[in-house]
Amino acid sequence: MPDATALGADLYEMYRVGRKVLPDAAVQYSVANRALDATQDGTSALFLQPTCFNGDIYSPVFPAWRELRDELQRVLAETQTNLELTGDVLCVAADAYARTDEAAARALQEAKNLKGDWPPVHVPAPIYPPARTGQGG
Amino acid sequence: MSYDQLMTEAEQIRAKAVTTQVEDFLQAAGRGGALAAPEYQRLAEREFAHVPALFAPFVDLPRPAAYDGFLAHLDEVVGILSPGTVGPDLRAQNSFVTANLLLDALPLDVTQALADWHGKAAEAFLTEFIAPFRGRLKNQFMVAMILRFALLALKEIWDRTRQDIDTIAHQTLTALDQMDDCGDNEWETSFAVASAIASVLASPLSGMELITVTALGAGLSVVGTLGPDDKPEVKIQGETPQVVISSMQDAITSLTRWVDHEQHRLVNVLTATHADVIARRDRYVAARPALVDATPATVTSDVFLGDNE
Numbered sequence: 001m002p003d004a005t006a007l008g009a010d011l012y013e014m015y016r017v018g019r020k021v022l023p024d025a026a027v028q029y030s031v032a033n034r035a036l037d038a039t040q041d042g043t044s045a046l047f048l049q050p051t052c053f054n055g056d057i058y059s060p061v062f063p064a065w066r067e068l069r070d071e072l073q074r075v076l077a078e079t080q081t082n083l084e085l086t087g088d089v090l091c092v093a094a095d096a097y098a099r100t101d102e103a104a105a106r107a108l109q110e111a112k113n114l115k116g117d118w119p120p121v122h123v124p125a126p127i128y129p130p131a132r133t134g135q136g137g
Numbered sequence: 138m139s140y141d142q143l144m145t146e147a148e149q150i151r152a153k154a155v156t157t158q159v160e161d162f163l164q165a166a167g168r169g170g171a172l173a174a175p176e177y178q179r180l181a182e183r184e185f186a187h188v189p190a191l192f193a194p195f196v197d198l199p200r201p202a203a204y205d206g207f208l209a210h211l212d213e214v215v216g217i218l219s220p221g222t223v224g225p226d227l228r229a230q231n232s233f234v235t236a237n238l239l240l241d242a243l244p245l246d247v248t249q250a251l252a253d254w255h256g257k258a259a260e261a262f263l264t265e266f267i268a269p270f271r272g273r274l275k276n277q278f279m280v281a282m283i284l285r286f287a288l289l290a291l292k293e294i295w296d297r298t299r300q301d302i303d304t305i306a307h308q309t310l311t312a313l314d315q316m317d318d319c320g321d322n323e324w325e326t327s328f329a330v331a332s333a334i335a336s337v338l339a340s341p342l343s344g345m346e347l348i349t350v351t352a353l354g355a356g357l358s359v360v361g362t363l364g365p366d367d368k369p370e371v372k373i374q375g376e377t378p379q380v381v382i383s384s385m386q387d388a389i390t391s392l393t394r395w396v397d398h399e400q401h402r403l404v405n406v407l408t409a410t411h412a413d414v415i416a417r418r419d420r421y422v423a424a425r426p427a428l429v430d431a432t433p434a435t436v437t438s439d440v441f442l443g444d445n446e
Contacts, residue, residue: 021250047291086266096437
């Protein structure tokens with residue numbers, strides 16, 4: 001095992017990743033997801049076409065585009081969740097290790113005092129695409 | 138005249154075809170033809186009454202500008218997921234997307250921070266989630282680019298369809314006007330819509346990432362939507378109003394087939410991409426890390442973070 005100061009430094013790095021780095025990345029995915037979600041409104045109207053094409057009021061591109069858009073949205077939501085939950089666990093872990101070693105706990109606190117601490121990062125809830133009921137839904 | 142006056146042009150075509158047809162009847166009938174002029178007029182009116190209806194569906198083509206709001210949202214998605222990329226033409230404006238430095242820096246930062254933790258889940262997190270993070274980010278970026286490309290291409294398809302239907306109307310009017318002139322009465326140009334996708338692929342920030350996705354090469358070729366006569370050309374010709382209007386009708390039919398063809402090429406690309414995301418999902422999103430299942434009581438065990446050394 002390393003000495004308490006080295007352990008404290010490692011715990012600080014674990015805490016920093018859990019408290020700041022991964023939540024910040026989760027927020028990036030959340031922002032991307034919200035921008036993608038903004039394309040939900042009015043999508044069916046965007047793909048309306050005269051029926052002389054394909055005999056359908058909707059472009060054939062519509063279902064294919066929406067299916068891929070929905071899939072990307074799920075991918076972004078899952079990535080966001082993975083980043084956020086892992087960050088939570090790392091914060092819990094840093095705390096759990098600190099509780100087992102008083103000197104390491106002091107070193108961790110000193111590192112926070114010296115290098116800085118962060119307020120909790122607010123990560124909005126991930127957005128998933130709605131259940132589909134029909135072509136225009 | 139432009140697309141906005143399409144139905145005005147359609148009515149001009151109808152009226153011109155009727156006038157020309159009546160003139161032809163009168164000329165063929167000779168001196169006694171004048172008495173039958175009302176009947177000739179009635180016959181010609183009936184013959185070409187359908188002309189405006191051929192153009193009517195094209196009045197409600199989607200507005201290209203309607204896509205701009207959606208494209209702005211996709212630009213934001215693309216900007217966040219960007220690993221940094223450059224378009225094919227650096228002289229063009231907006232020919233590159235800068236990398237998202239925050240996401241780009243994440244793998245190295247996390248790897249260094251957690252390097253001394255050797256529990257099973259900690260090591261799996263680094264090798265299975267963090268190490269491939271940038272690769273997955275790039276794959277997510279490419280999916281966003283394909284969604285963006287499809288909308289850009291569809292916007293271009295409708296913009297060019299507007300040009301093409303207007304060209305058909307113009308050339309029909311010209312052909313009707315010049316039927317009696319010497320020489321071939323044949324007016325031919327390419328369908329603009331037939332190169333809609335190619336033009337988007339060649340534009341900055343649309344094509345360059347797509348060519349890296351092998352599925353798209355096959356996806357962009359599609360068979361079955363065009364017949365052997367569907368050359369990418371508008372050809373209006375004839376020495377009588379019937380023949381000119383008939384060639385106009387053929388051109389309109391061919392235009393609709395080209396629009397369907399170009400749309401199906403996009404469908405193929407989107408469908409192939411979606412199938413790839415489903416079939417090889419781990420290339421786009423990591424499985425839930427085992428680390429996430431740790432509790433305060435178990436997180437320090439060898440199953441999760443383990444010893445620090």
